Amino acid sequence: MGDEPGTPDAADVLVVGSGIAGCAAALSAAREGADVFLVTKAARPDEASTDRAQGGISTTRGDPRALKADILETSDGTADPDAVDVLVENADAAVEDVLLETLEIGFDSTGDGAFDYAREAAHSEERILHVDAATGTHILRPFLQYVDDHERIEVRDDTAALELLTHEGRVHGVVTDSDPEGHPVYAGTTILATGGIGSLYARSTNPEGATGDGIAMAALAGADVDDLEYVQFHPTAYAGSGEPFLLSEALRGEGALLRNGDGERFMPDYHPDAELAPRDVVARAIATEREATGEVFLDVGPIAFESEFPALAAACRDRGIEAHEIPVAPCEHFLCGGIDVDDRGRTSLERLYAAGECARTGVHGANRLASTSLLEGLVWGLRAGEHAAGLDVDAEPETVEAPTLRNSDPDLPPRFAAEKFARLQRTMDEYLGLERDLEDVARAAGVLRRLKGEVDAYVRTRTARDLYELRNASVTALLIARAARENPESAGCHYVVDDAPLAR
Template identity: 65%
Template sequence: MTTDVLVIGSGIAGCSAALAAARAGARVTLATKATAPDECATWRAQGGIAVPRGGPDALARDVRAASDGCADPDAVRALVDGAPEAVADVLLDTLSVPFDRDGDGFDYGREAAHSARRVLHVDASTGRHVLGPFLSHLRGRERVTILEDTAALDLLARDGRVHGAWLERDGDVEACFAGATVLATGGIGALFPRSTNPDGATGDGIAMAARAGASAEDMEYVQFHPTVAGGDEPFLVSEAVRGEGALLRDGNGERFAARYHPDAELAPRDVVARAVARERERTGEVTLDVSPLDFRAAFPDLAARCAARGVEWRSGIPVAPAEHFLCGGIAVDREGRTGLDRLFAVGECARTGVHGANRLASTSLLEGLVWGLRAGEAAAGYESTRIDAPPPLDDDPPLPPAFAADKFARLRRIVGEHLGLERDPDGLRRARAALRRLKGEADAYCRTRTSRDLYELRAACVTALLVARAAGRNPESRGCHHLTAEASGRAD
């Protein structure tokens, strides 16, 4: 199989890259593990898309402040300067996303750590109103081929250049040679016991890029969302609900957020998430009190979701933090280029420098859109080159059906215990040792077997180890990386 541009991943970042590459005249193959749009993180995005309403400077200041001073100012400027054209071109003119309106204008929402109302949204289900039309639009383009239920196992790389990837579908493995390859594989939520991400968020793109020699940066900065409801099937309660006046209360019914930050419920996510976790530990429960607003009228989708899950929102929604977003990832430049020739990365798997140590609410879809368009255009124009590459081996007998799942459960226990909201140096050392052993096992099995679940396990091990190593090297608590005991020096 050959193509001009291979895009791996079908969220807003991957779709944007595919669109831009096709517009530039390239033949595009978009491969995705998903079998339906709701298996992508974009589909689950609730709050919306922050835009530089009233000018870019205020939004840029808020992004940098939320990042705990760690955002790259040039990357932030690229985001806010590119936002108006990208939103108007793709979301409004091309896809006609039906953002909520207030009379003749848009109904801009406000979320935590934003200094103004500037978030475009569709109720609290913005992502599905973006991704559904986006995929439909791409299916209608002559130059775009979408391969669903198709996993990328590994990159075809040689001498610092990427020539495509090995793709697996229904157990069959085929090389896809591409002039350029764009990773848009999303986040790492599946590595954690509790996450807002889909089950397929196993860090595939990050692991493949790292194995091929690309650099990963800021991997210690894993963001937890403070208000996630539900037990075995967690669901996000949008930050926009607090933006409209909802209050956090402890198990005694007392409001507590102002004790942790002057902005109370609208403080940066890392602050609120740790506050919720501590109050849950201290008082047994934290609820989101939505009585200050007309919850059903303002957020009908969320009210319906609560009812479907048996959550009685009128008496307060029980919430707890859950893994939500990776602020780091594969290091890229302003066009999504990695350190490997003809390999690009966009979306949550990429580290653009925008988020620093903590992400500002409703900037993830925007980042995926802006960087996806840039990367897609830059990726067009390369000719595919075939290389001799031995296919992955599949010589040994299949493993028991639950083998990979059991190993993955072990990985989640390690990650949940040592790489969560709060970390300590000794726990990080133990995590690195355990993850190295688990990765060694996964590597050994993948040498002679090509099942998708084994390759996902290996990707998860590689990515978790990158997080643990980055956390161990950083002795300073910043944003999402919070140490219970300050480390001295640098760990290996």
């Protein structure tokens, strides 16, 4: 790996991203004897979505068939059964190996020392390992420390990947923003684990900076993407003033209830499983009741909120909520689609892999089952890292000519990036939210296409992270709009108005 200023970095395996998928990929590749370089634009753990994951990580509890059935049902029958098999057949071994034996995560236990498995929406049984309602934090931070201390892994944070280095259909690494005109990192194989798309919407549970970077870079390089219309909204995000935060599904799993502005419990009218219905059903029901009655509250009175969920209780107190009713509304949460990959994380481009939320494995289909995102990132990260390390691990990475990024343009107009982002978010919120009208989606695609053109004009002559993030966001937003326009049938979280009306 390069150490001198201006010298290109090189590694056997390059990982882009530092959530659970990126850490798992780096660890797995290093275990195979590869020299690994991990770059991440995150400067702190809480800038990765994994750190914000609350509910937990699903296991099979020895019954992979039952978990598979729940995943397929939640996906509205659209998940790839073969991909789900890969997940459930590797789930418990991955959790045991990495989380329990390697990282020694202290998951919550019962009085007799057994794991305190939780149940969440659309799960048929209690099978979710958790730490309070802050599981992601308790997994990611020790994972990052372990990776950072590993002798075969070099971590460089606060470093954004800007472009993939490609030549004749093969990926040779990335260009980063380490230098003013771009800094190449060459690698035998490259694994994208860049997270989600939350910044495309005004309200999201994702951290700031979730701008679809990996999806956009891969698509611009010619990689296949799929299922991008399936944007999942979490039903119960805090709806008061300030930044939204998640009210974990585990609350409803324990018995918390949803009530509308008239104080009525309404979910039994929408689905036989009531509060434990799939996320898309609950989210649309909440939106309907908010429009009809003004508000929806999560009633935590029936559960031991303070003692069982102290972190969430503290977050509510910080916002002045002392009563047992917490205002909630749907909020963008997870992209079920992404860069199309196989069971080892391989994309359609040679030597390019993807794992985690930026990847479309086929596990989620049109709707993700709760607490499977950390599991998918862990399983596919491990598999991608292992396979990537097995390709010419002893060969020197091939260097190709890197594009010269420019800084020749005068200063951007004041607030250019902020104003364009606001325009993008308004378009996504209005036309590509919980419900979609296909004519409106087509109009949104036109707006996003023009926006992308405006941004491209500046990207060609300037190297700035916020500008590239805006470029990536506009590319990904346009891909989502195109996918939604091309799919006239409602399924899961792609809900086409008049195709399958929600009736109470």
